[in-house]
Amino acid sequence: MNVELLIIGSELTSGDKLDTNGQWLCRRLASLGLPVRFSTLLGDQWQDNLLAFAMAAERADLVVTSGGLGPTQDDLTRETLARVAGVELLEDPASLETIRAMFARRNREMPERNRVQALLPAGAEALFNRTGTAPGIWMQAGRARFACLPGVPSELKLMMEEQVEPRLRSLGLVNRVVLHRIINLFGLGEAEVEAKALDLTAREHTPEVGITASDATISFRIRGEGPDEATAFASTEPTAQIIRERFGVLVLGEGDVDVPHATVAALSRAGLTLATAESCTGGLIAERITTVPGASQVYRGGLVTYATDVKSSALGVPVELIARHGVVSAEVAESMAVQVRNKLGASIGLSVTGEAGPNSSSDAIPVGTVYVGLATADSVHSKLLQLGREQPRGIIQSRAAKHAMNWTRLTAILRG
């Protein structure tokens, strides 16, 4: 089964726009067991379109195209396909009606030039586009079955799922489900995780397991396969089980679950609440926690106490403590955590104070030095993080926020 993509648009070949449709289609088709063999990016030139379509019609079994279905002169897909299939373009009355109705719903008269969008190569079937004007095209040309979709990413995705995939299934082309199960971890480096999982990531391991890292969150990616979704998922379960047992509390969860979600979930399960006092992270923890649905059950609020004197005036960190130990210190982090916990009436007070760079205010404290404080009813502790003096400010802030949230998560798990 040869699957080919033709990704059309001069805004793509010029570099003005990034082709995201190609990536999405490659993933989607691979998950259906139809991996893409060729993908061509081409501009809105007639000769180039003819050549690319003719070649695909000869060598592929399935061709998915993106773009070129608009109403303007440079939209060539309809004509190209008709020429390659050796048929005429005919007006499809049903498509014309759909396009008119689309304009009518927007209280507009259909401009005459949109009429060309109702043209279809003879013998083609229109693919209904419920969110835009241009219908897609489904037809045989040469050896290949063509599915032509609009370039607008949201329309392309919807039409692929709702129009193309059911047709592929009824042709018996999709009889396998390939899925990727993602298990996320935080608290170990990528190399350390890999070292503990060499048996799983070995080339010959079934199912296939990969490791990726993104902003210090490490993800295992398990490839599952089977005749249906349930079987494909079940084929990943023994490996998922091994990962959960081996990495224990380091496992955050699956899919999109990252440190903030897992932190909110752990607090919620333990029936604990959180208050934050942030300095060098400038409210990043508050922002990330509050993007998680359900945060209101566990998050009391936070203070961004950036200037040194505000740590005293707003939080009540003793002036002498700051004078004695410096503002970036274990003592100040602990005091901030205790104070914010009391002021906001939370079970856990969490604080961050550090040097995010690019310049450090003191030689003794290199850029990347961050203290995190954590206070509960009966304890207060702090942790020193060395996040790297060469790291950019944004990375230091992001890592500091993640480590602080993760400590909260682990505390909630222990106390829950």
Ligand code: AMP
């Ligand atoms: P078209 O269907 O060629 O008229 O494209 C309509 C819109 O979709 C334009 O804003 C394009 O920039 C965008 N678009 C077209 N092709 C792609 C692509 N491959 N990836 C992302 N956006 C695209």
Ligand code: MG
């Ligand atoms: Mg275009």
